[in-house]
Structure formats: C-alpha cells, structure tokens
Amino acid sequence: MSDDRKKLLDGLGDKEKAAVIACEEFYQKEEGKDWHISGLNEKEETMNGFKLSLMLCKGDQCTMQDFEATAKGDGKYEAKLAEDDDAPF
Numbered sequence: 001m002s003d004d005r006k007k008l009l010d011g012l013g014d015k016e017k018a019a020v021i022a023c024e025e026f027y028q029k030e031e032g033k034d035w036h037i038s039g040l041n042e043k044e045e046t047m048n049g050f051k052l053s054l055m056l057c058k059g060d061q062c063t064m065q066d067f068e069a070t071a072k073g074d075g076k077y078e079a080k081l082a083e084d085d086d087a088p089f
Contacts, residue, residue, distance in 0.1 A: 008038070
C-alpha cells in the first residue's frame, strides 16, 4: 500500500473508508489493477451513501474521477462512476 493511500484511508471513518475502497475496486475492474487512490478531493454524504471525487494514479499518470457509492446494508458499498449531471462537484 502506498504511503499516500495509507494516509488517506487512515484519516477516514469506517463508512467513508469502505466507500472509498469500493470506488477504487470498481475503477480497477473497469480500467486495470494498476490504478490506486492517491487523494480525496471532495466528499458528500447522501441518503444512500456518498458522492466522492477521487484522485487515482497509475505510475506517473493520474486522473480525477467522480463516483457514487451506495450502501449495501452490510457495511459495504457498491460504486459506480457518477453521471455528468449527477457529478457532485
């Protein structure tokens, strides 16, 4: 685990951490396992979970992506990329 990723996750509460990890895992499934979270730009708690704007990096290449993480009821979250009109920021 990179130092940036560890610092980011260590600074979050359990719900936020689970939502961020769900977003990272979703993006890795879509774009490849080399992508890892390196920053949290914005976070908004919603009725069903979170809207998150995350920085993800793969080597020297980074991208900012907006996600929706919906609570599944078992302490885990289901993530997807936010639609342009649903983007929180």
